[in-house]
Amino acid sequence: MRKIVIAGNWKMYKTQSEAKAFFAEFPAQLNATAKAASVTNQQILICVPFTDLAISQVVASSVTSPSIHIGAQNLHWTDCGAFTGEIAAPMLVELGIKFAIVGHSERRQFFGETDETVNKRLKAAQKHGITPILCVGESKQQRDANETEAWIFSQLEYGLKEVDQQNLIIAYEPIWAIGTGDTCETAEANRVIRLIRSKLSNPDVTIQYGGSVKPENIDEIMAQPEIDGVLVGGASLDATGFARIVNYQSP
Numbered sequence: 001m002r003k004i005v006i007a008g009n010w011k012m013y014k015t016q017s018e019a020k021a022f023f024a025e026f027p028a029q030l031n032a033t034a035k036a037a038s039v040t041n042q043q044i045l046i047c048v049p050f051t052d053l054a055i056s057q058v059v060a061s062s063v064t065s066p067s068i069h070i071g072a073q074n075l076h077w078t079d080c081g082a083f084t085g086e087i088a089a090p091m092l093v094e095l096g097i098k099f100a101i102v103g104h105s106e107r108r109q110f111f112g113e114t115d116e117t118v119n120k121r122l123k124a125a126q127k128h129g130i131t132p133i134l135c136v137g138e139s140k141q142q143r144d145a146n147e148t149e150a151w152i153f154s155q156l157e158y159g160l161k162e163v164d165q166q167n168l169i170i171a172y173e174p175i176w177a178i179g180t181g182d183t184c185e186t187a188e189a190n191r192v193i194r195l196i197r198s199k200l201s202n203p204d205v206t207i208q209y210g211g212s213v214k215p216e217n218i219d220e221i222m223a224q225p226e227i228d229g230v231l232v233g234g235a236s237l238d239a240t241g242f243a244r245i246v247n248y249q250s251p
């Protein structure tokens with residue numbers, strides 16, 4: 001059975017004190033409607049900057065109803081070494097972190113991430129029991145040139161080489177919909193996600209949509225049958241708004 005995963009990606013936002021302030025407010029906001037507690041198949045995850053991981057993990061693990069998981073936004077493929085500025089899986093494991101985003105389009109665009117390095121990072125996460133969230137998605141130019149499917153299939157083919165599909169989440173994030181307020185039509189996101197699923201050997205992989213998800217559009221997004229959750233950037237920074245996203249209303 002496919003799990004629903006509602007995830008936040010804080011990107012490079014929130015100092016430790018700002019993270020603490022968020023977690024002081026978020027559980028009460030979540031419980032204001034108490035929907036999440038009654039949905040047993042749903043996980044809540046927030047991927048925070050490295051400097052917020054320890055404090056967020058401590059605060060989140062004290063919240064049990066519903067549980068809030070904390071994730072990283074990247075990890076290196078070796079267990080340790082001379083890789084200035086990187087973080088290794090054992091460092092995350094020691095903090096109790098069980099999720100990490102891998103291959104976000106901002107990593108691919110600004111930090112030279114390739115399908116090959118993405119593939120290595122996915123395998124390193126899994127080797128240490130961390131569930132990676134593999135991000136795929138096309139640019140505006142690729143969409144306009146009708147290259148969406150070929151591009152995403154190639155990201156999957158190379159990214160997923162020898163990757164265990166039993167411990168994996170995929171996020172479909174069209175690059176042109178990220179941070180633009182320009183959400184992908186929900187039916188179109190549903191169509192692309194169905195195509196992604198057709199390329200997987202495990203039909204139960206959770207596949208999220210990401211790109212300008214907001215409290216105003218979450219209900220429509222989650223009403224789509226192929227969409228198993230969301231990866232939320234900007235709107236996950238606000239405790240009230242993100243709680244509304246987590247407590248989306250099913251049709």
Ligand SMILES: O=C(CO)COP(=O)(O)O
Pocket residue numbers: 009104173177178179180181210211212213231232233234235
């Ligand atoms: O990149 C994203 C999540 O990983 C999406 O960001 P926005 O929700 O800000 O568009």
